[in-house]
Amino acid sequence: MYKYHKILNRYNVNNELKEIMNYPLTIATAPMGYGKSTAVREFLSLNKIEHIWIPLNESAKNTGYFWSLLINRISEVNKKLGNILDGLGFPQDSMQKTRIMDTLISYSPDKDFILVLDDYQFSENDNLNGLLEMLAKQSIPNLHLVIISRYLLKIDLTELIVKNLVYKIDQNTFRFNDKDVQQYFSNMSISINKEKINQIQNIADGWVAALYLIYRGLYDGIPLENITAIQDLLKNALYEHYNSETKKALCALSVINNFTIELAVYSTGIESIRDIIDDLCRENAFIQLDLRTNTYTIHNVFRSFLKNEANKVGIDIKEICRNAGNWYLQKHDIDQAFYYLFLGEDYISMLKELERPSLYIKANDRPMMFYYFNSIPKTDKDNHPIAYLKFILMFIITGDKKLGIELLKQFENEMPYKNYKEQEELEIRAAIHLIKVFLSFNNLELMLQHTDSVLNLLKGNASIISSHQGPFSFGSPHLTYIYYKESGSFKKIAEMPLEKYAKASGGAGLGSEALCSAEYALETGDFNQVEVNALRTIYQARPKNQTSMVVCATFTIARLYLYQNKYQEALQMLNDLNDEVSSNIESILLNTYDLCLGYIYACTGDYEKIPSWIKKGDMSMNSLLMQGAVFSYVVYGKALILSKKWSKSEALCETFNSYFSIFNNQLGFLHNYIHLSIAVFKRGNIEKSIIWLKKALFIGQADNIVMPFAENGCNLLPILKYFNKCDEIDMEYISKLTLLCTNYSDIISKPSFHNNLLTSRETEILKLIAKGMSRSEISKKLFISTATVRTHIQNIYIKLEVNKKSDALSKASQFNII
Secondary structure, eight states, X not given: OOOOOSOOOOHHHHHHHGGGGGOSEEEEEOOTTSOHHHHHHHHHHHTTOEEEEEEOOGGGGSHHHHHHHHHHHHHHHOHHHHHHHHHHOSOOSHHHHHHHHHHHHHTOOSSOEEEEEESGGGTOOHHHHHHHHHHHHHTOTTEEEEEEESSOOSSOOHHHHHTTOEEEEOHHHHSOOHHHHHHHHHHTTOOOOHHHHHHHHHHHTTOHHHXXXXXHHHHTTOOGGGOOOHHHHIIIIIGGGSXXXXXXXXXXXXXXXXXXXXXXXXXXXXXXXXXXXXXXXHHOTTXXXXXXXXXXXXXXXXXXXXXXXXXXXXXXXXXXXXXXXXXXXXXXXXXXXXXXXXXXXOHHHHHHHHTOTTOOOOGGGHHHHHHHHHHSOXXXXXXXXXXXXHHHHHHHHXXXXXXXXXXXHHHHHHGXXXXXXXXXHHHHHHHHHHHHHHHTTTOHHHHXXXXXXXXXXXXXXXXXXXXXXXXXXXXXXXXXXXXXXXXTOHHHHHTSOTTHHHHHHTSTTTTHHHHHHHHHHHHHTOGGGHHHHHHHHHHHHGGGTOHHXXXXXXXXXXXXXXXXXXXXXXXXXXXXXXXXXXXSSOTXXXXXXXXXXXXXXXXXXXXXXXXXXXXXXXOOOOSTHHHHHHTHHHHHHHHHHHHTOHHHHHHHHHHHHHHHHHHTOHHHHHHHHHHHHHHHHHTTOHHHHHHHHHHHHXXXXXXXXXXXXXXXXXXXXXXXXXXXXXXXXXXXXXXXXXXXXXHHHHHHHSGGGGOSOOOHHXXXXXXXXXXXXXXXXXXXXXXXXXXXXXXXXXXXXXXXXOSSHHHHHHHHXXXXXX
16 A cells, blocks of 8 residues: 655745735646645645635636636635625626626625635636736735636736736746655655655656656656656556556546546446545545545546546546536536536437426526537437527527527528427427517517417417516616607506516516506606505515516615605615525626616715716626616716716716617606706706707606606706796696605705614614624524625614724714614
């Protein structure tokens, strides 16, 4: 049996690695086998530093797959943070990047924490490199990122080096010197002199993997002078030592990136593999067990050799991949399952899984699915039409509408030449109509016609490609905003039977009809009908996890509460909504929630509280059907007005009209005309200001819309005075607007509106803090998440104008709050 004594302490390497703690990003590069991963692991273990270790492989080049690996490991440490990041998805646009950075900062660790990405060379691409740069520049407190790679990264590090944000470690640090070599063999109970050290260094050149193989060779009696090639060492000193059963098991396991015992048994079919793995781990340094995850990994040096040997011992690599894929399917791990099924060319199993009615592909996983789609032979896709149509729907809702139309047209042209069974053809035709619902986006009447076709074909049942899990509001916090595209049609739109779609989709949009009634009532000033209909929406939507409906309804109530001088209640509702949104599977709803906050804070004049990506104008249109028909530009416009940069506001708001014209959003135009009128008026051009406001009044008067005017009351009252005598605008309508603007302005400007009094929940939390309870203890007592507790505490600090707990308690005591 090979001897393993004590671990070699490499003090020079550990001292070098201590620099990790002084930088947000460390990049360690050295060729395979130099022990860089082992050195970092031992450093983390020796210093008892909390960390997440993520071994990467070739499939991690796909950002969706990489993000899944990252989320799985983060969730083991912080499930809440994992859920939020999972919802956000890999940052593809500036909105996502800003949101992710804000999230990571809010969850920054209390002490040093290291995230290690090992074998980064397998996954390196421009998107991942951009993420590294972003993390380094952000310098999140106590978070240190370590990249381990065989090669130099294809990234310009000049700026990071100049700003002292990156530390580089190369192979010279990891290379074993003569003293290390002597100590290594001494630990193995082999005494060597200076001459042998020189011989070993000539062969190994400081390569720790080679030292281990040389040791194996010497132990087996191979003279040092006969050791010349590493591949020969792997074979003669390691591989040939095993019997045929173990060789076969090793070659089979080399196909899998990392594995549990259960996966190994299932994928290889070797009954004795559990005992074989145990024996290998005891004597082979090239196989490691991660005790935290109970997964085994074969070192890449040995794994590369084994892959070349696999065919020689009769290993069917594709069969093992197929078995591994099916094992992951049983575990409901779609990412890993499709990765291995794809390698095993088992396209049929992939397509069958996609045909499963309950399967929903999250936005984060869609780029990877598109890669698979393009690689699967067309004949296989043709034989699985439902899966094919699901792919087409994914293309459309992710933003590539043109490609979706082309694929659907091709599919329909080929249908007459297919021999579908009667029921299958009904399902296919219903699925096509459901896809056309999305292709008819912003044309509500046509959408409902296609919805009727689905229900008629399936006798009232839902389409097999539908899912209630997608965001029905397409990222907009205002549902009727999306479909109101013709002046004078607002009431008609609000009365449309939208919940037909809920039947056709298995529940998507449940509560939408009550929501439309609430939104219409709010916009037209029928305030008695707002809350009751919005609450009806929430009660109907929440059991079906229709979070987008809940967000829209909550936003509607929050806007009403501002007018009713119930600011704290409005904030309380939005704060309580945070957990529900964060746990949702679609990242777009996190942006929607931000839009709600941004809109409310813009109405109340709290510019600093508006989410940073909105204030910056990071409005990348990379999300679901252009972020709910670009409602984000309504909120950005409000933020611009609040910033009081009038020239910038005018110039930018003029460009926003082109975005609203894409879907002809009447409420978008109305808000934007109001913003332009205010900006121009503040710059002294009264005539032009009147022209812009008149455009808004024409839209508003046609549908008796009042709320957007009232919410801008402070700025609009001086301009409305110029409409006392205007033949084109009804004076009764102007009088109504003037009254509402005055009321709203009076409420917002009252000293009591922005006082430091806390909400009941905030007071409750502060009293528990005064009792010495921690965030986690408060979370358990109140049945809310620690993130929500953190948010409440942040709000308490803001309202009390303090920066720490002791000051908050002191001031609360002064105000008799506690």
